[in-house]
Amino acid sequence: MKLYYSEGSPFARKVRIVLIEKGLAFESDVANGLRSPESASTPTMAVPVLEDGALRLWESDLIVDYLLRTYPAAESPANTQPPLTPWLARPDNHWQDMATLAMIATCAASMVNLRLMLSDGITPENSDYLARQKTRFERCLDALEKTVTDEGFAPGWFSIMDIALICPLVFCETRGVTAWRGRPKLDALVDRHQARPSLLATPISALPPLAPRYIVERRSAA
Numbered sequence: 001m002k003l004y005y006s007e008g009s010p011f012a013r014k015v016r017i018v019l020i021e022k023g024l025a026f027e028s029d030v031a032n033g034l035r036s037p038e039s040a041s042t043p044t045m046a047v048p049v050l051e052d053g054a055l056r057l058w059e060s061d062l063i064v065d066y067l068l069r070t071y072p073a074a075e076s077p078a079n080t081q082p083p084l085t086p087w088l089a090r091p092d093n094h095w096q097d098m099a100t101l102a103m104i105a106t107c108a109a110s111m112v113n114l115r116l117m118l119s120d121g122i123t124p125e126n127s128d129y130l131a132r133q134k135t136r137f138e139r140c141l142d143a144l145e146k147t148v149t150d151e152g153f154a155p156g157w158f159s160i161m162d163i164a165l166i167c168p169l170v171f172c173e174t175r176g177v178t179a180w181r182g183r184p185k186l187d188a189l190v191d192r193h194q195a196r197p198s199l200l201a202t203p204i205s206a207l208p209p210l211a212p213r214y215i216v217e218r219r220s221a222a
């Protein structure tokens with residue numbers, strides 16, 4: 001298998017964590033990651049992209065679903081507890097888990113938009129659209145704080161929902177996008193798993209603060 005990704009991508013990190021948790025060998029192609037001919041050759045122009053033989057897949061949750069279904073017996077020798085969930089969503093809680101996963105994806109995309117548009121000088125302070133993205137991010141986190149338990153989104157498991165939220169929140173904090181802490185259960189979820197080998201193996205580096213190329217003045221409705 002070959003995974004195209006950019007080092008910082010929280011969506012790619014989720015896939016990398018699942019590959020490592022399952023002990024599946026894969027070749028990394030970081031050089032051809034973000035904005036490369038490879039990633040641009042998908043209609044979404046985004047990473048991660050997984051190649052497994054002749055199959056080429058993109059969209060991180062779809063890739064994770066593929067890995068869990070195609071390699072159900074694969075298990076990491078590390079035997080870390082709690083174990084990685086065998087499903088994208090629990091069979092007895094399918095629609096609620098899928099809704100949670102979808103909300104996490106929307107929440108993560110809004111946060112990544114905040115980060116990417118900042119490099120063009122567009123911020124929640126000068127863009128109503130970005131202000132809405134920030135509010136969406138925060139409202140999703142408020143809703144997730146009500147959903148999550150003291151043992152994560154699926155007690156007894158290291159779930160895909162856990163991974164899908166931990167990756168963007170760590171990215172958000174490490175890259176200084178916006179403050180998100182102050183929700184005790186989400187704080188605990190993120191902190192609890194930081195020493196897990198698959199997370200330690202996929203660190204997100206801090207980057208220097210962005211220097212906006214230009215500043216867009218906020219348009220006043222008045």
Ligand SMILES: N[C@@H](CCC(=O)N[C@@H](CS)C(=O)NCC(=O)O)C(=O)O
Nearest residue numbers: 009010011045046047048059060061
């Ligand atoms: N829904 C996609 C989102 C992937 C995504 O947005 N990836 C970002 C990196 S974090 C990307 O490749 N962006 C390319 C660009 O903005 O040009 C997934 O879950 O895989």
